[in-house]
Amino acid sequence: xxxxxxxxALKAVLYLALHTDENNKMMVKDISERINLPKAxxxxxxxxLSKRKIISSTRxxxxxxxxxxxNKNETVMQIIEVIDGKKxxxxxxxxxxxxxxxxxxxxxxxxxxxRSKMITLLENKTINDLAKDLELNKTFxxx
Amino acid sequence: xxxxxxxxALKAVLYLALHTDENNKMMVKDISERINLPKAxxxxxxxxLSKRKIISSTRxxxxxxxxxxxNKNETVMQIIEVIDGKKxxxxxxxxxxxxxxxxxxxxxxxxxxxRSKMITLLENKTINDLAKDLELNKTFxxx
DNA sequence: GAAAAAACATGATATTAATCATATTAAGGA
DNA sequence: TCCTTAATATGATTAATATCATGTTTTTTC
Numbered sequence: 375x376x377x378x379x380x381x382x383a384l385k386a387v388l389y390l391a392l393h394t395d396e397n398n399k400m401m402v403k404d405i406s407e408r409i410n411l412p413k414a415x416x417x418x419x420x421x422x423l424s425k426r427k428i429i430s431s432t433r434x435x436x437x438x439x440x441x442x443x444x445n446k447n448e449t450v451m452q453i454i455e456v457i458d459g460k461k462x463x464x465x466x467x468x469x470x471x472x473x474x475x476x477x478x479x480x481x482x483x484x485x486x487x488x489r490s491k492m493i494t495l496l497e498n499k500t501i502n503d504l505a506k507d508l509e510l511n512k513t514f515x516x517x
Numbered sequence: 518x519x520x521x522x523x524x525x526a527l528k529a530v531l532y533l534a535l536h537t538d539e540n541n542k543m544m545v546k547d548i549s550e551r552i553n554l555p556k557a558x559x560x561x562x563x564x565x566l567s568k569r570k571i572i573s574s575t576r577x578x579x580x581x582x583x584x585x586x587x588n589k590n591e592t593v594m595q596i597i598e599v600i601d602g603k604k605x606x607x608x609x610x611x612x613x614x615x616x617x618x619x620x621x622x623x624x625x626x627x628x629x630x631x632r633s634k635m636i637t638l639l640e641n642k643t644i645n646d647l648a649k650d651l652e653l654n655k656t657f658x659x660x
Numbered sequence: 661g662a663a664a665a666a667a668c669a670t671g672a673t674a675t676t677a678a679t680c681a682t683a684t685t686a687a688g689g690a
Numbered sequence: 691t692c693c694t695t696a697a698t699a700t701g702a703t704t705a706a707t708a709t710c711a712t713g714t715t716t717t718t719t720c
Contacts, residue, residue: 434687577717
């Protein structure tokens with residue numbers, strides 16, 4: 375469903391949402407240590423997210439990655455789309471090219487409703503929503 | 518969600534469900550041609566399914582793969598489990614080792630209900646169910 | 661009981677995804 | 691303006707998955 379990469383990306387963005395802002399940026403080195411994921415790999419992912427304006431960054435001394443209030447309004451699905459591409463989530467579960475409502479594959483009707491539901495939820499959930507839950511200890515992000 | 522392998526496996530089993538029985542077996546060569554998937558790859562998958570008694574087979578002349586009425590009662594999930602392993606479907610969507618109801622990851626509560634629903638549906642859907650739909654042209658399996 | 665036909669078992673290769681490494685560019689401070 | 695710092699761009703390596711190939715065993719038929 376999600377690639378390893380987008381799992382990592384989501385973790386990192388959530389960490390940034392909780393611990394950074396315009397005045398408190400964080401270097402990839404520190405991020406990777408805190409969330410316990412490979413530095414070079416995380417770096418690549420964050421760079422991609424930054425390029426697509428999902429998160430923010432500045433170079434040089436005192437630079438680093440951070441998320442602005444505006445960034446926090448990005449949705450979970452937008453992260454997934456940047457990292458995994460738009461297709462991955464929507465493609466037919468049997469991998470058929472032309473599977474649709476009119477010409478459904480054998481499991482389309484069965485699982486499509488649940489999957490659509492999931493996608494909608496991810497599309498409507500913002501980074502901010504998830505960050506709030508973490509702050510309130512309603513959810514957990516063990517490293 | 519599903520590996521390529523289990524997609525292929527499901528396609529092949531459905532094809533067998535529609536076109537074979539104890540008296541009409543089919544060689545992997547013919548199966549692969551009909552469903553337009555690589556022969557050697559399909560062979561390996563069918564052998565695995567046969568070993569686990571999800572489908573049936575006999576060797577030698579007039580041999581081949583086939584599904585019995587009993588085989589048709591196997592569920593979609595059982596195919597997936599044989600090919601992909603039990604964990605793949607159930608593992609935390611963020612890949613966290615200890616994510617559960619008591620200690621949910623940031624997206625657990627969000628997507629867990631939909632996913633559980635999906636799993637339940639797959640666990641309760643038999644090959645026979647899907648084959649019936651195909652026979653009635655309610656669903657399609659283009660090659 | 662020998663020959664042929666088919667699945668079975670095993671392992672090799674190729675492709676894709678995950679991970680790592682490094683030279684380049686921009687920002688900040690002296 | 692120059693040096694240091696940290697992201698950026700790009701590409702290399704490694705690991706996992708998908709794909710292919712082949713010798714072995716079982717079954718049928720003559």
